[in-house]
Amino acid sequence: MDFPQIAKQLIEKLGGKENISGVAHCSTRLRLVLNDDSKANKEAIEQIEGVKGQFAVAGQYQIIFGAGTVNKVHAAMTEILGLGDMTKSDIANLSAEKQNFLQRLVKGLADIFVPIIPAIVAGGLLMGLANVFTAQGLFIDGKSLIDAYPNLSDLAAMINTFANAPFVYLPILLAFSASRKFGGNPFLGAALGMLMVHPDLLNGWGFSAASLSGNIPYWDILGFHIEKVGYQGSVLPVLAATWILAKLENTFRKVIPSVLDNLLTPLLALFITGILTFTFVGPITHKLGFLIGDGLTWLYDTTGFIGGAIFGALYAPIVITGMHQTFIAIETQLLADMAHTGGTFIFPIAAMSNVAQGAACLGVMFLIKDAKVRGIALPSGISALLGITEPAMFGVNLKYRYPFIAAMIGSGVSSAFIAFFNAKAQALGAAGLPGIISIKPDSIAVYCIGMLISFVVTFSITLLLGMRAKRKAN
Missing domain, CATH: 3.30.1360.60 (Glucose permease domain IIB)
Incomplete structure (x- = not known):
């Protein structure tokens, strides 16, 4: 060239x-x-x-x-x-x-969450490895590996500790990344994240049980009861608190004399943000975050295969708009609260869509004899099967339209199938064939069958629509 x-x-x-x-x-x-x-x-x-x-x-x-x-x-x-x-x-x-505003919002969320994805992926995959040791009947009927081989229990416990670390200290990662995006000092943001998971606070995952028993600890300050509750695994409270911190920091830097700036600005910004976080911002956004997660999980569980079909069919068009970047924030929340949500349903559906895009692209390769098109379609199709869809989607499928339509249908059918069996992932990763390592052990078989359905249905419809288009052209 x-x-x-x-x-x-x-x-x-x-x-x-x-x-x-x-x-x-x-x-x-x-x-x-x-x-x-x-x-x-x-x-x-x-x-x-x-x-x-x-x-x-x-x-x-x-x-x-x-x-x-x-x-x-x-x-x-x-x-x-x-x-x-x-x-x-x-x-x-x-x-x-x-x-526009919506595009800037999507970009902002992506800028915050994309840098921390490696930590979330590592934690999720390690969690999957830990589950291999503890899952009943995965290798031995009626027993887990640690039941059959007790000497493996400490290894499983160690891996589980490694796996939980990114989720327990998620507020620190988020606050650091968000502070940088909001124009604040990322290390001051990290300090806020540390404050929100301080060991003196009630563990955020124990809040529901403590609430039911009436044993929530609190600070008694000037007659006000302020709950001493941590925000392990939280997303919205951290984003809201970090935004306030960055705004206060930048405001103080403008009004405080430079000789006192490094002394007073971090002190006042962190102190005021901390007060606001534990009194108003944290409790309100924490509840809102749970409502969003519970709402999405309820919607997925309630609508079943119909909801899965709609989401699966529309996933690729959502990718075109760039709105899929917002799913990272939602998936992070679902994974951080996995004990309650069971994992993320978005990742498996994204994988069905990606496999469908790959199958459609490979279908075009069989239909069209043009050497340049085939030279693009083959590697692009394989790439989509592995989780990278842009070359297939924008280079082939949208160009000819009918492959994209076929992919939407195939994705919808396969997503309906995995939604019917409530397949969920326990980690993020490459949404495609390699994504099998991110899927919960009890959903792996459903996930694999779903990918097969996605490929076969899409490939077949691509061939049918392609031959129909050829007949019309002739």
Whole structure:
């Protein structure tokens, strides 16, 4: 490939240098911020060598090249444009100026939760490993591994401790990440997170039992009873408290003389936020968080396969809008309160949708004889089966429409199946074939059958719709 030539063609078809205000790349896509998206010649861009697809989302114009190619195209473009190195964060901040309130909200949640996903994934997968030792009948009829081999009990207990750590101290991770997003000092945010899980407080997971027995500890201050309750595994209280902390910190830095700034600003910001957290903000948002989690779990359990079918069919269109980023916050809450919720139902449905996108893409490869299309469809389809759907969705399925429709149907059918059997995940991860390690042990068989249904139904419908489209064209 002649990468400088590809870069020149791209710049020309994107409306020229003056229309490009930023460019960066991820593992497969070139991410650009254009001053005017309408100046991009989509048809001409599709014909440029190496281009596997394109789409505009959240203020960014993204062009799919694939791993190993995109970085070379990016290097050639930045040299011509003279923009220098820009990160994905730089592009995200630049594109935020073009976003509406809802898009900015989604981006904000993603910016907070995406950095902590590795910790949540590690904790969830370790929890799955711990469950292998304790699950009854998984390997031995009527017994768990530690029942059959008691010498493994300490190993299981140690793994369980490792697994629980990210969820017990989730407020610290969240507060650190959220403070950075809200413009505050992330270490001051971490201190607030530590305050919310201090060992002197009643463990947040023991609140319900203490409430029923009437044994909730409290501080008696000036006649006010302030509950001494921790916020282990909480999401909304931490986000709300951290936002207040960041606003107070920035306000104090503006009004307090610089000579006293480092002394008084953190003191006042943390003290006032702490008071507000335990008196008003924490109790209210804690209850709200439980209501959201309980509401979603109730909706999933009550609507059963119908709700699963609707969510599964609509998951891919939600991904196109970028709204799926908000699911990270919801899933984190569901996983943090797993003893109550049983895990997250969103992850398995996302996997059904991703497998369907992969199956549709592979169906296109069988139908269309064009070498370029087949060259894009095969790796994109495999990538989607492994959990990365952008090349398949934007490079093939949406382009021809009928594969995308087939994928929605296949995802809906398979999601109805797994919802009927109440399949849930105990961790986040790659939503596709590798996602099996994130699924609860008692849901693994249902998950695997669901993926098979998703693939077969989608692939078959893609072939049927594709042959019908060919007949109409002829």
